[in-house]
Amino acid sequence: MNLFSxxxxxxxxRGVHPASHKSTAGTPIRxxxxxxxxLLPLAQHIGKxxxxxxxxGQEVVRGQPIARADGFLSVxxxxxxxxxxxxxxxxxxxxxxxxxxxxxxxxxxxxxxxxWSEPRDMDALSAREILQAIxxxxxxxxxxxxxxxxxxxxVPEDKPIHTLVVNGCECxxxxxxxxxxxxxxxxxxxxxxxxxxxxxxxxQAVIGxxxxxxxxxxxxxxxxxxxxxxxxxxxxxxxxxxAEKMLVKAALGLKVPAGGLPADVGAVVNNVGTLAMLxxxxxxxxxxxxxxxxxxxxxxxxxxxxWVPLGTPMRTVLDWAGAESVSEREIILGGPMMGQAVASLDxxxxxxxxxxxxxxxxxxxxxxARKRYPCIKCGECVKxxxxxxxxxxxxxxxxxxxxxxMGTDYHLGDCFECGCCTYVCPSNIPLVQQFRVAKAILRERxxxxxxxxxxxxxxAQAELAQVMEHLPIDDESHLTGQRFDFGHAEGEGRKLxxxxxxxxxxxxxxx
Amino acid sequence: MTAQTPQIQLRTSPHMKRGxxxxxxxxxxVLALLPIVLFSIWQYGLSALALIVTVTATCVVxxxxxxxxxRSASTLSDWSAVITGLLLALTLPPAFPLWMGVVAGVAxxxxxxxxxxxxxxxxxxPALVGRAFVQAAFPVAITTWVPAFSPTRFSEFVPTTFTVPxxxxxxxxxxxxxxxxxxxxxxxxxxxxxxxxxxxxxxxLTGAVTASAGETSAILILLxxxxxxxxxxxxxxxxxxxxxxxxxxxxxxxxxxxGHFPEPxxxxxxxxxxxxxxxxxxxxATSPVTPLGVWLYGILIGVVTVSIRYFGGLxxxxxxxxxxxxxxxxxxxxxxxxKVFGQRRSS
Numbered sequence: 001m002n003l004f005s006x007x008x009x010x011x012x013x014r015g016v017h018p019a020s021h022k023s024t025a026g027t028p029i030r031x032x033x034x035x036x037x038x039l040l041p042l043a044q045h046i047g048k049x050x051x052x053x054x055x056x057g058q059e060v061v062r063g064q065p066i067a068r069a070d071g072f073l074s075v076x077x078x079x080x081x082x083x084x085x086x087x088x089x090x091x092x093x094x095x096x097x098x099x100x101x102x103x104x105x106x107x108x109x110x111x112x113x114x115x116w117s118e119p120r121d122m123d124a125l126s127a128r129e130i131l132q133a134i135x136x137x138x139x140x141x142x143x144x145x146x147x148x149x150x151x152x153x154x155v156p157e158d159k160p161i162h163t164l165v166v167n168g169c170e171c172x173x174x175x176x177x178x179x180x181x182x183x184x185x186x187x188x189x190x191x192x193x194x195x196x197x198x199x200x201x202x203x204q205a206v207i208g209x210x211x212x213x214x215x216x217x218x219x220x221x222x223x224x225x226x227x228x229x230x231x232x233x234x235x236x237x238x239x240x241x242x243a244e245k246m247l248v249k250a251a252l253g254l255k256v257p258a259g260g261l262p263a264d265v266g267a268v269v270n271n272v273g274t275l276a277m278l279x280x281x282x283x284x285x286x287x288x289x290x291x292x293x294x295x296x297x298x299x300x301x302x303x304x305x306x307w308v309p310l311g312t313p314m315r316t317v318l319d320w321a322g323a324e325s326v327s328e329r330e331i332i333l334g335g336p337m338m339g340q341a342v343a344s345l346d347x348x349x350x351x352x353x354x355x356x357x358x359x360x361x362x363x364x365x366x367x368x369a370r371k372r373y374p375c376i377k378c379g380e381c382v383k384x385x386x387x388x389x390x391x392x393x394x395x396x397x398x399x400x401x402x403x404x405x406m407g408t409d410y411h412l413g414d415c416f417e418c419g420c421c422t423y424v425c426p427s428n429i430p431l432v433q434q435f436r437v438a439k440a441i442l443r444e445r446x447x448x449x450x451x452x453x454x455x456x457x458x459x460a461q462a463e464l465a466q467v468m469e470h471l472p473i474d475d476e477s478h479l480t481g482q483r484f485d486f487g488h489a490e491g492e493g494r495k496l497x498x499x500x501x502x503x504x505x506x507x508x509x510x511x
Numbered sequence: 512m513t514a515q516t517p518q519i520q521l522r523t524s525p526h527m528k529r530g531x532x533x534x535x536x537x538x539x540x541v542l543a544l545l546p547i548v549l550f551s552i553w554q555y556g557l558s559a560l561a562l563i564v565t566v567t568a569t570c571v572v573x574x575x576x577x578x579x580x581x582r583s584a585s586t587l588s589d590w591s592a593v594i595t596g597l598l599l600a601l602t603l604p605p606a607f608p609l610w611m612g613v614v615a616g617v618a619x620x621x622x623x624x625x626x627x628x629x630x631x632x633x634x635x636x637p638a639l640v641g642r643a644f645v646q647a648a649f650p651v652a653i654t655t656w657v658p659a660f661s662p663t664r665f666s667e668f669v670p671t672t673f674t675v676p677x678x679x680x681x682x683x684x685x686x687x688x689x690x691x692x693x694x695x696x697x698x699x700x701x702x703x704x705x706x707x708x709x710x711x712x713x714x715x716l717t718g719a720v721t722a723s724a725g726e727t728s729a730i731l732i733l734l735x736x737x738x739x740x741x742x743x744x745x746x747x748x749x750x751x752x753x754x755x756x757x758x759x760x761x762x763x764x765x766x767x768x769x770g771h772f773p774e775p776x777x778x779x780x781x782x783x784x785x786x787x788x789x790x791x792x793x794x795x796a797t798s799p800v801t802p803l804g805v806w807l808y809g810i811l812i813g814v815v816t817v818s819i820r821y822f823g824g825l826x827x828x829x830x831x832x833x834x835x836x837x838x839x840x841x842x843x844x845x846x847x848x849x850k851v852f853g854q855r856r857s858s
Binding site: 012013016018019173245249255256257258259260329330331332334336337338339340341342343344345357359364367370371373374375376377378379380382383385386387388389390392393410411414417419422423424425426427428430432433436 | 519520521522523524525526527528529531532533534535536588589628629630631632746795796797798799800801802805844848849850851852853854
């Protein structure tokens with residue numbers, strides 16, 4: 001703590017200030033009715049898809065587990081409605097490819113009551129048991145990443161955690177679902193924070209909230225328990241304040257090393273929505289059946305935050321919120337800066353969907369009218385990149401297909417695709433889009449090299465074994481420092497770009 | 512699927528853009544230059560007007576012709592050719608023969624910009640490439656000055672303006688002496704360098720000095736700079752670094768030998784330093800992109816300018832200082848890459 005931290009607003013370096021468009025922040029969360037058909041993809045989270053434990057024709061009740069987790073990095077699914085399993089088949093997903101989906105036909109009499117729960121005494125649970133209970137709720141990071149929450153809270157034992165950072169930034173424009181949850185479910189949130197702190201063994205928790213939400217800051221500050229273990233910290237309103245590394249820097253003043261995780265500096269970051277839902281689900285022993293989704297944008301007549309049952313088709317949500325029937329529109333899942341456009345209205349709301357934005361024709365035409373120029377080297381992207389990269393240079397290298405150079409000399413691997421560079425670029429260059437392609441290509445190349453190396457290593461070892469067979473038992477050459485020259489292995493190594501040291505079959509016998 | 516199936520747009524994020532475009536930046540630079548252009552015309556009259564119009568039109572036409580030749584779409588709508596034209600005209604003597612102005616404009620766009628691949632690809636500031644070209648080609652004409660505020664400036668052209676193409680301009684020293692009493696035909700920098708005679712600071716502020724068309728209005732140049740910097744269309748660090756380093760260096764020399772070296776105010780206001788620092792060193796395509804690099808680049812320009820003025824053969828150094836720094840920009844960028852978040856220095 002230095003003197004400056006008293007006067008300066010807590011934040012990170014660089015970043016951008018997009019218009020907030022958070023018009024739905026003042027309206028309470030409303031409920032959305034059940035859709036006649038509920039579509040639950042088995043892969044709604046990062047990790048292995050869940051495994052169905054119901055069969056076609058089986059009746060299920062709201063809250064009943066219908067698919068189990070497949071291993072550690074996986075979560076179960078629960079039925080969001082009372083109904084009957086109509087099919088388990090391939091259906092379109094938001095990402096494009098059709099995926100295995102459980103289709104439930106909703107009973108018309110289905111009620112809001114969750115009829116499948118096992119209330120438990122949370123105080124009696126150990127850290128390990130809390131993690132298991134979290135996995136059983138099927139909870140994932142609700143900020144959009146959909147990473148299983150219990151996995152995120154399971155930190156390696158050699159990295160002690162001192163602080164749980166609670167992410168209430170909601171730095172994406174348009175989205176207000178976390179804001180509303182902080183106001184309406186603050187008691188649940190405090191409980192959830194307590195469970196997560198026990199799960200990771202953190203001494204304190206810091207709730208980071210952007211200072212454009214003074215009501216949330218005030219109401220949570222009034223709720224925090226005595227003793228000072230939980231603090232509310234107002235951080236500067238700036239995109240991408242809600243990115244893990246940025247928030248850890250702003251709230252704690254700690255810099256996560258490049259290529260590392262917050263655990264490397266003793267912190268774990270969790271989203272407020274995730275913890276608020278855990279706070280209510282865990283003691284009741286229920287599974288996740290719904291989430292809050294911000295439905296907004298210029299193409300929506302009744303924008304607002306809604307409790308949406310998981311698996312509700314996009315078409316039902318948009319009909320309910322009053323999407324304008326224009327001939328052209330753009331539908332985005334998540335926020336406008338990092339969200340994903342969807343191609344079909346038949347994809348369902350899944351656990352990771354924080355918002356549904358509908359842009360109308362006018363915005364699309366505006367976008368298409370913009371000309372693209374070559375990079376004029378204005379340096380705006382360099383001033384915007386929160387990771388301290390040089391997107392201008394990376395963009396030119398991407399244009400020249402110099403992907404390897406981007407990875408080695410210009411730190412492409414540190415880019416987390418926040419999109420600030422594309423947002424500011426006056427030349428309208430799709431910088432972050434190019435970086436995604438470059439990263440995918442580099443991943444493929446790394447995979448290919450890895451496989452080739454493994455094959456080569458196996459061949460070299462076989463050859464070494466063969467040579468050893470023909471050697472006299474007390475070979476002097478090792479002592480004199482004389483080395484065998486496996487010309488074959490060396491030549492292959494050169495072909496693979498100088499990785500010879502990795503495949504040298506006898507690296508230790510240098511004098 | 513019915514006929515009403517909406518067409519859904521698919522794009523990758525971000526789905527929001529800041530509304531600042533290349534066109535908007537360039538148009539604002541043109542707006543910031545307009546007061547300087549108008550002041551220049553008011554100061555030097557019809558000849559300056561003819562020169563500014565001719566040079567700007569030449570730049571625009573040259574760019575269009577190169578577009579045609581390369582069968583590409585017109586690039587005029589980005590306004591950058593207009594900026595090059597205006598800036599080039601402002602760096603020329605007001606009575607520069609028009610045909611030489613045409614040569615300067617063609618050199619600026621042709622050699623300085625299109626040859627490199629157009630906007631964003633040029634290494635050197637195009638306006639200064641044009642000026643350097645005519646400085647080498649027409650050494651007499653580019654140092655032939657006319658008096659500001661001559662009484663007849665709105666009723667007649669300076670005789671040199673309409674020189675027949677490919678011919679040498681007539682000698683106008685007699686005409687200039689008649690136009691304004693006591694006119695010597697030397698710029699303040701030349702008078703300081705060769706006659707050790709200092710021009711008072713208030714003359715610079717009122718524009719009553721002999722100079723290139725756009726070099727006399729320090730206040731208007733600074734106002735334009737403030738406007739662009741406030742709207743973030745210009746990196747304020749560059750003019751601050753150029754003017755700051757020039758002032759500090761000049762001050763050090765002045766302390767060392769007040770009799771020979773002038774005060775910093777004279778160094779900042781005389782010649783093209785102000786125009787160059789605010790409008791030419793800040794050209795985005797030819798300045799560094801890294802925050803640290805921008806400081807180095809600006810300081811380099813300030814130091815080289817003062818060094819040329821004090822120790823070089825020329826009276827003015829800003830043009831070569833900027834061109835020299837332009838050439839070093841790739842190197843500066845290379846060695847001032849920003850520090851990656853969370854990166855340790857050792858790795």
